Amino acid sequence: MDEMEQVILDYVIDEYLEEEDEEEIGFDSPLISSGIVDSFSMVSLKTFLERKYNISIPDDKATPEAFDTVRNIAKVVREFTG
């Protein structure tokens, strides 16, 4: 699987899930609509992506829909990394 998607997934698991959580999430698991990541927390996720990939994601691209799965987030990031 794509490295970028794995990095994002690992970050989400580390930062947003409880350590002992049995809940398994994958590249297509809903994040925002499921409540794992709420719209406020999206800011720290966006900040992580911007710092990690040295990009700037405009607010209108960082919508709850666009950030709802790891796969979709990676698509957004790729738009800006070229």
Added chain:
Amino acid sequence: MQGFGSYEETYRDFDWQKAREMVGYREGEVLNIGWYCTDRICEMGLGEKTAMIWEGFSGETEKYTFNDLRINSNTYAAYLKSLGIKERDRVCIFMDKLPDLYFSFLGILKIGAIAQPLFSAFGEEALFTRMEDAESIAILTTKKYYRKVRRIKDQLPALKHIIVVDDENVKLEEREKTFILKNAEKVDEFDVFPTHSESPSVLHYTSGTTGKPKGALHVHGSIFAQSVSARWALDLREDDIYWCTADPGWVTGTSYGIIGPWSLGVTQVIYNGGFGSEKWYKILEKYGVTVWYTAPTAIRLLMKDGTGLVKQHDLSKLRYMCSVGEPLNPEAVHWGREAFGMPFYDTYWQTETGAIVISNFPGMEVKAGSMGRAFPGIEAVVLDLNSHEVINEPNKVGLIALKPGWPSMMREYWNNEEVYKSKFINGWYITGDRSSIDPEGYFWFVGRDDDVINTGGHLVGPFEIESALIEHEAVAEAAAIGKPDPVNMEVVKAFVALKPGYEVSDDLELSIMNFIRKRLSPLAMPQEIEFMEKLPKTRSGKIMRRLLRAQEWGEEIGDTSTLED
């Protein structure tokens, strides 16, 4: 149900006795919100009517009638009573918007205990502060969240029961237990504790500028105000399908997500998921929602996705839309008309007021950007900022103040009489918000009168954030303010000076943001951190938050004579 007629006539002719009569209450009778929202509705012949249509985030649905609501809340009440929980004990509810949240809330009230809802995204510090202050005896939670409680339980000696309600297989430790409603023997008859209108019911914590969050204590008599305002300000009628998007961790989610609508026997849609424009429109369409109560932040997010998306859905059943949490900007009102063919009706109230106190009403002209007019039975004025005398001159900005005496007014701040008393000046309850009143009695919000941050419709106290910030290993001193934001009205911005040996870096900034998110809540997480060599202080060493805020908002800095240098 009696609708809202002419504003002027209704305001003039109203007294709170009318609200008592509207829910069928007679002086001296037992008044218990749990009974009024379930058993009484069944006695009215509506037992088989749908009370709750519940949908989970992955699309699973459940339906419950008012009779189900009655029996399930009885079953919770009997279980909690069997644990020895009694009247006035504080019982926390800490879970997502699951059906159990609603059943247990009503069950807690039925035994005369005090329901203490906690926002499910709270971190350990936020949980601890509220549970320690309230000396909560029990907490109902789920497998998703019980570990947060486990990590702080040793510091909470009053906490006797940690009850997981959705999984009987969790490995339990001391004081932990499980209660699975579907496996429990259903309780058809339950003797409701004989509460009266002044018996405590719900404890909601809210933030102030200084000190820890304060618990606003409400009473069973609040139902009079919540019921009549749900009928008049939200325009709820018997055959409505109503969706309140608020989480019961906050007061809107209990006053108008439980008590108001169910006291009227209205069917509610409850969606246990996060925000998503497409998803939300699907909920409105699928269930034929007729009345929708949401928040400006959500409306502004929906606006971003445009009118086209709205038009792709059949929302022909929708007839009334209202908003709460922060002032609704004129653009959002206009967009409502364009996208849905009707405006959003703004409503104004606070955790402390328990129910809507200023509002737009059906049939009344909506002036885009105004909060509306005083609710019948509420005497609302603005007071001069310095003298605290009533301002009679129109359009002059003052402090919004309310004459105490309406039924849903908080009765105290838990353990904090001093701060409670400070909320009253010259016989008025001071809301802490500034506004003007136009010649027709419409209120126009100007801003807060203190440093409390209103983000996404929720109040966050700067002191709580600052206290948590300095617990981060790298932070020497910190200040938190509200920064203007086009979607959330304000977001938290932090100013931070680092300890020696720490360097500013992207990783450190992210680490501080996530530290606050986990300790307090996502709402409290700074969306921006500005690192400074040192923070501006008074000569006595107090950080001048006011100065930082003024700079951020481009306002006059004001008197700086007390500045250190």
